[in-house]
Amino acid sequence: MLDEKQNSGLNFHVSVDCVVFGFEFGKLNVLLLERKMLFKGVEFKDLKLPGDLVRKDEDLDTAAARVLKELTGLDNIYLRQFAAIGTPDRLYRMERDMEWLRQIGHPEEVVVTVAYYSLINIDQDKINRFELQEDVKWHPVSQIKELAFDHMEIFNDALKALRDELRFNPIGFELLPSKFTLSQLQKLYEVILGSTLDKRNFRKKVSNMPYVIPINEKEKGVSHKPAQYYIFSKKVYEKTRKSSLDFFV
Amino acid sequence: MLDEKQNSGLNFHVSVDCVVFGFEFGKLNVLLLERKMLFKGVEFKDLKLPGDLVRKDEDLDTAAARVLKELTGLDNIYLRQFAAIGTPDRLYRMERDMEWLRQIGHPEEVVVTVAYYSLINIDQDKINRFELQEDVKWHPVSQIKELAFDHMEIFNDALKALRDELRFNPIGFELLPSKFTLSQLQKLYEVILGSTLDKRNFRKKVSNMPYVIPINEKEKGVSHKPAQYYIFSKKVYEKTRKSSLDFFV
DNA sequence: TTAATTCGTGTTTGTTATACACTTTACCGA
DNA sequence: TCGGTAAAGTGTATAACAAACACGAATTAA
Numbered sequence A, B: 001m002l003d004e005k006q007n008s009g010l011n012f013h014v015s016v017d018c019v020v021f022g023f024e025f026g027k028l029n030v031l032l033l034e035r036k037m038l039f040k041g042v043e044f045k046d047l048k049l050p051g052d053l054v055r056k057d058e059d060l061d062t063a064a065a066r067v068l069k070e071l072t073g074l075d076n077i078y079l080r081q082f083a084a085i086g087t088p089d090r091l092y093r094m095e096r097d098m099e100w101l102r103q104i105g106h107p108e109e110v111v112v113t114v115a116y117y118s119l120i121n122i123d124q125d126k127i128n129r130f131e132l133q134e135d136v137k138w139h140p141v142s143q144i145k146e147l148a149f150d151h152m153e154i155f156n157d158a159l160k161a162l163r164d165e166l167r168f169n170p171i172g173f174e175l176l177p178s179k180f181t182l183s184q185l186q187k188l189y190e191v192i193l194g195s196t197l198d199k200r201n202f203r204k205k206v207s208n209m210p211y212v213i214p215i216n217e218k219e220k221g222v223s224h225k226p227a228q229y230y231i232f233s234k235k236v237y238e239k240t241r242k243s244s245l246d247f248f249v
Numbered sequence C: 001t002t003a004a005t006t007c008g009t010g011t012t013t014g015t016t017a018t019a020c021a022c023t024t025t026a027c028c029g030a
Numbered sequence D: 001t002c003g004g005t006a007a008a009g010t011g012t013a014t015a016a017c018a019a020a021c022a023c024g025a026a027t028t029a030a
Helices: A060-072 A095-103 A151-168 A182-193 A199-207 A234-240 B060-072 B095-103 B151-168 B182-193 B199-207 B234-240
Strands: A013-024 A027-039 A042-048 A051-053 A078-085 A111-120 A136-140 A212-218 A228-232 B013-024 B027-039 B042-048 B051-053 B078-085 B111-120 B136-140 B212-218 B228-232
Touching (some): A013 A060, A027 A095, A051 A060, A078 B078, A111 A151, A111 B111, A151 A182, A182 A228, B013 B151, B051 B060, B060 B111
Parallel strands (some): A013 A111
Antiparallel strands (some): A027 A136, A078 A111, B027 B136
């Protein structure tokens, strides 16, 4: 009754979906795939989250990392699982979704999906290797209004999970280049948490974090007082954090 | 490449597993199922988490609620999804696990499981309806050393997730009877968070929570000063909480 | 040389966290 | 009925942290 005895013929498809965040020019962006199709005789375009079916011989985390690698060419990206969704009709609520699945030959079956978000820093030296396919683009988070399937819900949940984690773990640095200014860091927190922060209080807090370290380098070519660059040291962080739950609020 | 196009023949079994917590006599307990089998000619017993395969027409949350209902007879139990695990060999690492699966006729396939924890208060009026099957028993959390399959990892992750949530959401009350004393409440926090708390400071904090309300009733039949009973009001909590993230630390 | 722009800095005040010990109220048993 | 036992209930002083707030310094562009 409570065991894996029953229903042993019941098979599902399992997929991973990735909500890939990036931060540039003071904006939080998300990487989305354009979906094109012929719908009721006219061309129809919309956006969806990148994802793929999980293969039989791979872990869920591995599948998510593979999707990211195929999408961006990048390895070692910050990835966090934040939900599993298995509502039976989740892919079959909208006409256009059913039509699309028909066109790509997807059988009408339940797909349980495991959702991840990932954080990418669009660093100078990485940007070369970082060539996106034509149908994959960054979109400002604030402008996302609608996505395919239940991807809008997944996206909203990802944002919520990101905000929650940002308060208690030093993950903001994953979204910044390896050297960054304190203004960039502050802006990042403001944009993700959706509030403004006091500059002096912010810097006071950061100066109590021994793992945010000034380096011997300043901004160049800006028409104002150049800012000090800092780096984040994971090593120092691991060594100096007091409880498993300190960081920001 | 990134779509559900490929691998469309890949099917998984999907299950839910529940880590059911209870709190009684100052101890945190977990509800486990005894697994019995003939292994290498002798009777072998161990413990596993309750769980079941998800049915084709049900949601993951629905499946978890169903498992709980079948297990305890209770509805409307606090349930929280906290992980999905799909490591291909997760059920096939130990001889005894493979033997057990063989004996119950489980095909050797990948089972992706979605893990939930749930909180039960063992209330006076509920206890009648609450008749556990013979092979289902409460075990003190501190005494769990080994479980079947990867259930020990799932159990440890559940504890971690419970601790994290306890700090920021008023879920402790789910583990207490509807009327409780402040000492019970304090003990609950101490046991789950694994630290002792100062009585006066604890009560000071609680007295700033308008949703923890004294009722016109005291302990009876105790051989010392009887304690005041309190109730938790979800309504008042919803109305009075300031941010989405306040509560305890 | 001046204007424009962003960087970087300290103090005060209020709130919250911590540390700490004794009196009260009930039951029990002699 | 009285003394012992056991847990309940209560206040204050100090330290740490959060919030509010304004101006001089460094650079480029015109």
